[in-house]
Amino acid sequence: MAPDISPFILFFASIFTSNILLANFLGMCSFISVSKDYNSSNGLGMAVTFVLTITTAINWLVYNYILVPFEIEYLRYIVFIIVIAATVQVLEMIIERVSMNLYMALGIFLPLITVNCAILGVALFMQLRDYNFIQSIIFGFGSGLGWWLAIMALAAIRKKTDRAPVPAGLKGPGITLITIGFMAIAFMGFSGMLAVQ
Amino acid sequence: MMANNTARGILKDNLWTNNAIFVQILGICSTLAVTNKLENTLIMAIGVILVMGFTNLTVSIIKSLIPRKVRMIVQTLIISFYVIIVDIILKAYLPEISRALGPYVGLIITNCIIMGRAEAFAQSNKPVISFWDGITSGAGYMYVLLIIAFVRELLGFGTIFGMNVLPESFIKWTIMVMPPSAFFMLAILIWVFKGIMEKKEAK
Numbered sequence: 001m002a003p004d005i006s007p008f009i010l011f012f013a014s015i016f017t018s019n020i021l022l023a024n025f026l027g028m029c030s031f032i033s034v035s036k037d038y039n040s041s042n043g044l045g046m047a048v049t050f051v052l053t054i055t056t057a058i059n060w061l062v063y064n065y066i067l068v069p070f071e072i073e074y075l076r077y078i079v080f081i082i083v084i085a086a087t088v089q090v091l092e093m094i095i096e097r098v099s100m101n102l103y104m105a106l107g108i109f110l111p112l113i114t115v116n117c118a119i120l121g122v123a124l125f126m127q128l129r130d131y132n133f134i135q136s137i138i139f140g141f142g143s144g145l146g147w148w149l150a151i152m153a154l155a156a157i158r159k160k161t162d163r164a165p166v167p168a169g170l171k172g173p174g175i176t177l178i179t180i181g182f183m184a185i186a187f188m189g190f191s192g193m194l195a196v197q
Numbered sequence: 198m199m200a201n202n203t204a205r206g207i208l209k210d211n212l213w214t215n216n217a218i219f220v221q222i223l224g225i226c227s228t229l230a231v232t233n234k235l236e237n238t239l240i241m242a243i244g245v246i247l248v249m250g251f252t253n254l255t256v257s258i259i260k261s262l263i264p265r266k267v268r269m270i271v272q273t274l275i276i277s278f279y280v281i282i283v284d285i286i287l288k289a290y291l292p293e294i295s296r297a298l299g300p301y302v303g304l305i306i307t308n309c310i311i312m313g314r315a316e317a318f319a320q321s322n323k324p325v326i327s328f329w330d331g332i333t334s335g336a337g338y339m340y341v342l343l344i345i346a347f348v349r350e351l352l353g354f355g356t357i358f359g360m361n362v363l364p365e366s367f368i369k370w371t372i373m374v375m376p377p378s379a380f381f382m383l384a385i386l387i388w389v390f391k392g393i394m395e396k397k398e399a400k
Binding site for chain 1: 222223224225229230269270273274277278280281284285299300303304306307308309372375376377378379380381383384387388389391392395
């Protein structure tokens with residue numbers, strides 16, 4: 001049964017209180033390596049939001065109309081990852097045809113996304129929490145926005161910390177992780193406003 | 198980077214000089230989330246080691262059969278195949294831990310280290326040594342996570358493997374149970390590690 005949450009609360013919870021990145025640690029790899037550069041962060045954030053919304057919807061349909069009726073839910077990992085890889089591939093082709101500008105902005109990030117944990121993570125959470133179709137789309141879109149917001153914020157902060165005098169051992173990943181830690185605390189501040197999950 | 202291809206060289210490389218977490222900052226996505234309890238971390242890390250070892254073995258055995266263009270997706274499928282096995286075993290024998298780990302077992306699939314090792318090592322090496330490489334990379338990953346989990350559980354719950362070790366009067370650090378502390382702990386560990394490395398280089 002789908003949990004009884006208003007779409008509005010779900011949307012904000014997935015952006016802020018249970019931010020896919022800062023509360024669930026998903027999508028960390030590309031988060032740390034890409035956030036060096038502000039413009040690529042923007043592009044990747046956009047691509048993640050886009051792909052996340054679409055794949056969550058498709059995965060919901062596949063799970064509920066193919067896996068459940070045939071009682072092969074245990075295959076969900078393989079099926080989800082295939083759906084994600086296929087969707088990314090198809091999207092890449094469509095975007096290339098339809099809009100060259102969008103392709104230039106998102107193109108190089110799309111292949112990276114297949115192995116982004118956030119995409120698979122959202123699909124698994126969606127299935128675990130029994131969201132219905134509308135809730136899944138909202139959850140996917142909200143999580144994508146949350147990821148985008150987090151990477152933009154980190155990229156902006158890193159511009160400053162790159163020039164700050166940091167102990168030699170902390171340079172690079174060390175200080176970035178500490179920054180992420182503080183961001184996670186800041187985002188946790190929202191949790192008083194809304195029920196988490 | 199991989200100058201040394203003997204079993205011992207690989208061991209040292211994967212555990213220390215080229216540790217996946219310290220040096221490459223890879224694969225922290227799925228597993229940091231479970232580091233607030235030692236027990237969960239241990240099970241999760243063992244799962245990662247098994248998946249990594251067998252994935253490397255499989256990729257190495259069938260590498261000549263995989264067309265280059267689709268090798269990424271084939272590797273992903275091999276990984277998901279082993280993850281499903283791990284997931285089913287956990288559900289059967291350790292249902293409580295399986296529930297606590299939730300979706301994170303499935304997220305081993307997108308753990309960048311596994312794919313990274315398959316791509317960087319198993320793709321161009323013999324099966325047995327690839328298997329060894331997978332196991333040792335996993336072990337290098339495991340001990341880092343166990344250190345983080347040890348501190349987080351000790352300070353956050355006052356326990357080690359669920360046993361009370363600190364006196365009642367100890368005030369628990371709530372922050373250690375929450376996500377931010379994992380980032381801080383990892384940052385501190387990287388700092389310590391880099392400090393040691395730099396001292397060695399200076400000598």
